[in-house]
Amino acid sequence: MTRSYFGTDGIRGRTNQAPMTADVAMKVGQAAGAHFLRGDHRHRVVIGKDTRLSGYMMESALVAGFTSVGMDVIMVGPMPTPGVAMLTTSMRADLGVMISASHNPFYDNGIKLFGPDGYKLSDEDEIAIEGLLLEPPHLVPSDQIGRARRVEDVKGRYIHDAKMTFPADMRLDGMKIVIDCANGAAYQVAPSALWELGADVVALGVEPDGTNINDNCGSTYPQTLCERVVEEGAALGLALDGDADRLIVVDERGTIVDGDQLMALIASDWNQRGKLKGGAVVATVMSNLGLERFLEDAGLSLLRARVGDRHVLEMMRARGCNVGGEQSGHLILTDYATTGDGLIAGLQILAALVASGKPASEVLHLFEPYPQLLKNVRYNGGDPLAEESVKAAIADGEARLSATGRVLIRKSGTEPLIRVMAEGEDEGLIEAVVDDICSAVEDAA
Known part of the structure; x- marks a missing residue:
């Protein structure tokens, strides 16, 4: 079945444009809810979100969809994506939903779904839900409509679980840490967890207003963090993205x-x-x-x-x-x-840092990265990679790099682009190989 909604990480797009509309969100709630109504127990879904303005709209639409097919809803408000996955299992829910477009600008949003085991849905589940989206919703009788409630103490639960991953015999006393929460989902929980472990915390990106998520901050824009780490004389900087499932670190010298x-x-x-x-x-x-x-x-x-x-x-x-x-x-x-989980990963980095003294x-710099170059070539229809001239250019590049490097050619999953990447010991050779392959692709396109 061809997918119309689900991509590589749930459903994502610009809000108030298909597929990221309130109408579609309600239908996703109805379809996903119907798919996970299994057994005769009272079914429930956990819904979390990041700090985007559109999160209120999408949350309300999803609540309407899930309750209309008989699922109870637990709303947890702003919460990191891994926190929603954790709460799905700890609350014995049948389904978890994170409303977020991760590192994208505020005007995008997305819907990520987790099964009762806390893992993202399988291809089979996503295909089944897409199939249900094409059918009339399975609405329940009036007396079986689900109930919705908001739970306020979940931030403490996530902070506790994250802290439990840090060695019990270690503390962060006296360590100054700058953390950039991207004005996103972790703006409360991440600084609190570090503070509770004893760190001297300098928090950036903790004033979300609905439109400033990932805006010149967080893991996709760590320059501000680099400057602040040096300015503060901090031991480390941590940068999360909008839904806090990504981590970039800055050392005490301001190096990413x-x-x-x-x-x-x-x-x-x-x-x-x-x-x-x-x-x-x-x-x-x-x-x-x-x-x-x-x-x-x-x-x-x-x-x-x-x-x-x-x-x-x-x-x-x-x-x-x-x-x-x-x-x-x-x-x-x-x-x-x-x-x-950006916070938990950050705590493992901090544990290794404390242990080393x-x-x-x-x-943090355990190896010297090989020179790596990536270029994109846009094409209009057809399949440039199937052309013999392109195959020959790729084979020639692989032969020239031989055992000293590698070539990687792949199509973008979201745009009509061919991504051409090479890496190896000789930077000049890498650039020549990439340029030659790009030229061949451009000619074929």
């Missing part, structure tokens, strides 16, 4: 540390402590070759999944791994969470 370096640190730390499972880290095809070489030197493997934290998690579960993520900062630690700049 991406997800590849963070995975290297957590994997090596956990491996030394006997906590790492599967003898490997799961990343994506975009992760730097330097990470792969670093892990190999430590006797570990790097397994590469397709781009998207959902695909990373699927491979982690299939291979029995407990550390995975993306270069962009989605870090998945399945010992503690069923999805990416060294400055962040010495701990």
Whole structure:
């Protein structure tokens, strides 16, 4: 079945434009609710959101949809995506919903769905829900309409669960930490968790007004954090995105540390402590070759999944791994969470930092990244990658890089773009290989 609504991470789009309208949200609530009405118990759904202005509209529409098919609704207000996943399981809910467009601007929004196990829905569940969207809603009799209630104490529950992942014999006393919450879902819980662990917290991006989420702040714009860390003389800076499932770190010198370096640190730390499972880290095809070489030197493997934290998690579960993520900062630690969690990942970085007794700049840069270049080529119809001239250019590039690097060519999942990436030891050669392949794609397009 061709998908009309679900993408790589739920449903997402510009609000008040299809598919991100109140009408569609209500229908999604009706379809997802009907799909998860299983058994004769009283069914419930947990709904959380970030701080976007449109969150009120989408929340109300979803509540109408779920209650109309007989589901009770628990509204938890602004809450990180991993917090909604956690609450779905702890509240014994049949379904969890996060209203967020993650790192996108405020005018976008999205709907992410979690099953009763706290994991994002399978392809089969999403396809089944899309099928129900095409049918009349399964409305229940008047006396079976669901009830809705707002629960106010969930922030404390999430803070407690996050703190429990930090070693019990450690504290953050005397450590100044700057955290940028992107004016998003974690603007209350993340600074509070760090403060409760003893840190001297400088909080940025904690004044959401409905339209400033991810606006020149957070993990997609860490420049302000870099400046503030140096200005404050802080030990570390943490940057989250709008729904707090992504983390970027800044060391005490103001240098940005991406997800590849963070995975290297957590994997090596956990491996030394006997906590790492599967003898490997799961990343994506975009992760730097330097990470792969670093892990190999430590006797570990790097397994590469397709781009998207959902695909990373699927491979982690299939291979029995407990550390995975993306270069962009989605870090998945399945010992503690069923999805990416920026706060929990940050606490693991802080634990390794405290244990080392060294400055962040010495701990967080474990390998030298290989030069990496990515260019996009737009095309209009057809399949440029099927052209023999393009295949020949790709094969030639792979041969030129040989054992010193790699070439990655893929289509964008959201735009008519061919993404051409190469990395290796020789920066000049990489640039030449990428330019040659891009030229071939442009000619074919």
